[in-house]
Amino acid sequence: MKSLCNCRRHGGMPAAAGGERRRFLGSVAIAALGALAGCDGPGSGSSGGSTRAPREIEASTSCELDGMLLADYPGPKGQLFYADAAEPAFFCDTVELLNMLLRPEQVRKVAAAYVQDMGRADWDQPRGHWIDARAAFYVRGSRRNGSMGPTLATFSGEAEARTFAGQYGGTVLRFEDIKPEMVDLSGGAKFDQRM
Amino acid sequence: MPAPAARGSARRRWLIAAAAGSVAAAAALLGRMHLPGMQPRSPSGSPAGSLSRSPPAQLPAELCVVAPALPYDPASGLPPHAPRPVPADARCPVCGMYPARDLRWAAQVIYADGAVHFFDSPLTLHQFLRDVELYSGGRSAADIAARWVTDFETGAWIDAGLAFHVHGSDAPGPMRAGNLPAFASQAAARRFAQVHGGRVVPAAAIDRALLQALDSRSRHVH
Numbered sequence: 001m002k003s004l005c006n007c008r009r010h011g012g013m014p015a016a017a018g019g020e021r022r023r024f025l026g027s028v029a030i031a032a033l034g035a036l037a038g039c040d041g042p043g044s045g046s047s048g049g050s051t052r053a054p055r056e057i058e059a060s061t062s063c064e065l066d067g068m069l070l071a072d073y074p075g076p077k078g079q080l081f082y083a084d085a086a087e088p089a090f091f092c093d094t095v096e097l098l099n100m101l102l103r104p105e106q107v108r109k110v111a112a113a114y115v116q117d118m119g120r121a122d123w124d125q126p127r128g129h130w131i132d133a134r135a136a137f138y139v140r141g142s143r144r145n146g147s148m149g150p151t152l153a154t155f156s157g158e159a160e161a162r163t164f165a166g167q168y169g170g171t172v173l174r175f176e177d178i179k180p181e182m183v184d185l186s187g188g189a190k191f192d193q194r195m
Numbered sequence: 196m197p198a199p200a201a202r203g204s205a206r207r208r209w210l211i212a213a214a215a216g217s218v219a220a221a222a223a224l225l226g227r228m229h230l231p232g233m234q235p236r237s238p239s240g241s242p243a244g245s246l247s248r249s250p251p252a253q254l255p256a257e258l259c260v261v262a263p264a265l266p267y268d269p270a271s272g273l274p275p276h277a278p279r280p281v282p283a284d285a286r287c288p289v290c291g292m293y294p295a296r297d298l299r300w301a302a303q304v305i306y307a308d309g310a311v312h313f314f315d316s317p318l319t320l321h322q323f324l325r326d327v328e329l330y331s332g333g334r335s336a337a338d339i340a341a342r343w344v345t346d347f348e349t350g351a352w353i354d355a356g357l358a359f360h361v362h363g364s365d366a367p368g369p370m371r372a373g374n375l376p377a378f379a380s381q382a383a384a385r386r387f388a389q390v391h392g393g394r395v396v397p398a399a400a401i402d403r404a405l406l407q408a409l410d411s412r413s414r415h416v417h
Contacts, residue, residue: 062291066369069291074413124413145411149371 052081054114054130055088063092064100065185068147074124075146076116076154078133083109092147094154097133098183118153119160134175137161140182142170152183261332262286267309275309278343278352288312288330289319290370290412297369299350300376305341306334316368317344317360317375318409321401347376348383356398359384362405364393372411375401 057077061070070077070092078097079088091097094115100106101113113133121129123144131154139153139161146153153170155161161172265285267275281295281303292315294301302320304312312331314320320342327336342355347366360375361384368374375396378384384395396405 066296067286067291067293068370072290072412074411145372147370147411149367149373149411 052088052112054079054112055090057090057127061090063096063147064089065091065096068092070147071125073147074126075144075151076118076121076126077147078116079114079130080110080133081112083111088112088114094138094146094152095148095150095183096185098152098178099180099185101133102178102180102183104180115154117156117160118164119155119157131156136175138173138175138178139165139168139170140173140178142168144168152178261330262288262291262312263332264306264310264312264334267311276305276341278303278305278341279311281313285313287315287319288332289322290315292319292369299345299347300369300374302342302344302355302377303352304339305343306338307340308338309340316370317355317358317377318368318370318373318406320344320355321375322406322410325403325406344377346379346383347387348378351379353377353379358398360396360398360401361388361391361393362396362409364388364391366391370411373409375409 057070059069059071062068063070064080070090073092076094078091078094080091080097080100081088089100091100097113097115101110114130115133115136116126117129117131117136118126121127133154136154136156137158137160139155141150142153142165144153145151152173153161153164153168155164158172164170165172262285265282271279273279281298281301283293283295285294286292287294294303294313294315297315300316302314302317304314304320304323306312312323314323323330324336324339324342327334327339331338343352344355344358345351346353346358355377358377358379359381360377362375363373364376364387366374366376368376376387377398378387381395381397387393388395
C-alpha cells in the first residue's frame, strides 16, 4: 500500500538510524472499514450471541491492562470477549491475557479468548492467525521476548510449539497446564515494595 | 482499574466514526489520542487541538495517532513549567501506556506554553527527547521548557537533565523489559545498583545506542 502518512516511518527512514518512525500509525481508514465490516460479518457473533469471532489489531488498539499500543510491539497478542461485552479486550502480551483469564477473582464470564498462532504469524508484527486460547499450545521460558518482556509463545499445533522450543528454548504446555503463578504480573509491584 | 468497557467502547466508536467517513470526529472520540496531519503529506501536520470537523474529501490510507499534549490549567495554581500530577487518563506519546498506573516511573515534558506530555518511564521520555517532532505532533525540542523524571527512591519530581539513572538493574519497569530508574544523586543511584545490579548512567550520557539496547519495539519498517 502506498503510504499517505506524513510521518518519517513511511518516508522509509532506515532502521539503522534508530529513528524509525515510532508513532502510532495505522491503516485507520481502510483497515477500520474492514474491521467494522468484520463486526457484523458472517461468522461473527451478534450481540447476545455465544460465539465471537476475533477482531484485528488496529493502529489505535490498546492493551486493556496498561494502554500500550499493540501495533508497534512484537510477540503474540491476545483478545478476550466477555459475555457481557460486544467488543473484545485486547492484551499486548499472552501473559497479560492469561493473567486475566486465570486469576482466581475473575468473575466476568468469558465468551471467547484468542491468542495468535506464532507458527504462522510474524513474530515482530503479528496480525491475524487468531486461535482459541484454550486449545493452543504454549511455550514458556523461551528466549524470545513479547511486548512485555518474557512471554508465552502460542501455537495451534504441538509440533510447531516443540519446533519453536527446540530453537528458542522453553517448555511446551497446554492451556490446562498453565497455573496462575506462571502468569503473575505483580513482580513489578513486589519489587517496588522491596525498595 | 478503570472499567474495561469504557476503553473498548471508545475504540468501537472510533472505528464506526472512521467508517462513516469522518476521521476528524473519530479522532475526537478517541479521548486522549488524536490524529495529526489530516491531509496526506502535509508538511508539518495540523497543530494539536485544531482538528477539522469537516470530513476530508478522501480518506488517507494511513494516519498517525499520537497522544496530544495537555494544556496548562491556570486554575491548578502551579507555575506553568512546574511538574504536575499525572492525570489518570493521560497516555504516553511513545508507547500509549497510562503513566498514572505506575507513578514511581512517570516522567513529563512541559512546553513553553505550559502544555505537557506525560511518559510512563524515563526510557520513553528519552526516546521522545531523541526525536521530539516524531512523537509530539508538530512540536520541536526548542519548544520544551522543562523535563521531569520521578525519583525512584523518594517519588519526588527531579529535573530530568540532572538525574542519575541505573541501566541493567533487575527493576523491569512498566514495560517489564528493562528501564532506566532515575535518582536525584549519584550516591542514591549507586546504592540502588549495589542491591539491584546495573551501572549508573548520568542523564547526559544516555545515548542512542543505550536507548536502542532497551527498545522493545518491533524493528519493522514499512
